[in-house]
Amino acid sequence: MLQALLQRLGLESLRDDPALALVEEALTHRSAGLGLDNERLEFHGDAVLRLLAASLLRHHWPDLSVGELSRLRNQLVSDRELARLGQAIDLQPLIHMGAQARRDPTATTPILARSCEALLGALHEALRLAGGDGLRELLYPWLKSHWVPLVQELLSHPERHHWKTALQEWSQAAHSCLPTYVTEEVEPVHGHPQRFAARVFVANELLGHGRGSSRRQAEQDAAAQAWAALHNPPASPD
Known part of the structure; x- marks a missing residue:
């Protein structure tokens, strides 16, 4: 199965035992209780990702400010996008984790x-052990194919994934006030995907509802609904 993974990544040359052992370690979560875990390689991978993301952004979007570059880099290396990368190569079935972690729906995305x-x-x-760093020739092209469309989308819709920030900036400009969120737990089960419900008000007007597994997610969902309502109002009847 590891060979199939390497083939999907175009890294069939990494067939020796040291390379396979490193990949096996990378796919071992500490909850598996196997005497090793992937935390040190995660630390290593964080540096690799940030370097490649910075290189891509500086090369392809040289006119962006440092602040904009930092914001986009943070998006590229976020848990959300890393999980999407993992899904793209069908990584989930290969991860070793404990039974409790596997049953916890809130753990799936972070572990992936x-x-x-x-x-x-x-x-x-x-x-590197095979004689080169592999960054430019092998890892960068794979990440670039995922990252470039994402950056283009984020630049076209900067509010995407930042609905609360976008709504706050709009409410301050339009009404000189901040949005108000009313959030409550509506499902007692930990990890329920709609555990929390949120409502968002601007200038005492209810603009959106949201649900999510966390308070933050529910409020983001409510802010996204409010933003959509503000910028895509229903068509007037003929």
């Missing part, structure tokens, strides 16, 4: 994201 990060660290180390 961290494992993907650790995998990048493992691949970088394996390529």
Whole structure:
């Protein structure tokens, strides 16, 4: 199965035992209780990702400010995008984790994201041991194919994934006030995908509802609904 993963990444040359051992370590979460875990490779992978993201952004978008570059880099290396990368290469079934972690729906995305990060660290180390760093020739092209469309989308819709910030900036400009969120727990089960419900008000007007597994997610969902209502009002009847 590891060979199939390496083939999906275009890294079939990494077939020796040291490389496979590094990949195996990268896919071992500490909850598995196997005597090793991927935390050190995750640390390594974080540096690799940030370096490659910075290189891509500086090269392809040279006119952006440092603040804009930092914001975009943070998006590229976020848990959300790392989990998407993991899903793209079908990484989830290969991760070793404990039974409790596997049953916890709130752990799925963070563990997948961290494992993907650790995998990048493992691949970088394996390529280095094979005689080169592999960054530019092998890892960068794969990440670039995912990152460039994402950056283009974020630049076209800067409010995307930052709905609360976008709504706050709008409410301050339009009404000289901040949005108010009313959030409550509506499902008692920990990890329920709609555990919290949120409502958002601007100038005492209810603009959106949201649900999520956390308060933050529910409020983001409510802010996204409010933003959509403000910028895509229903068509007037003929």
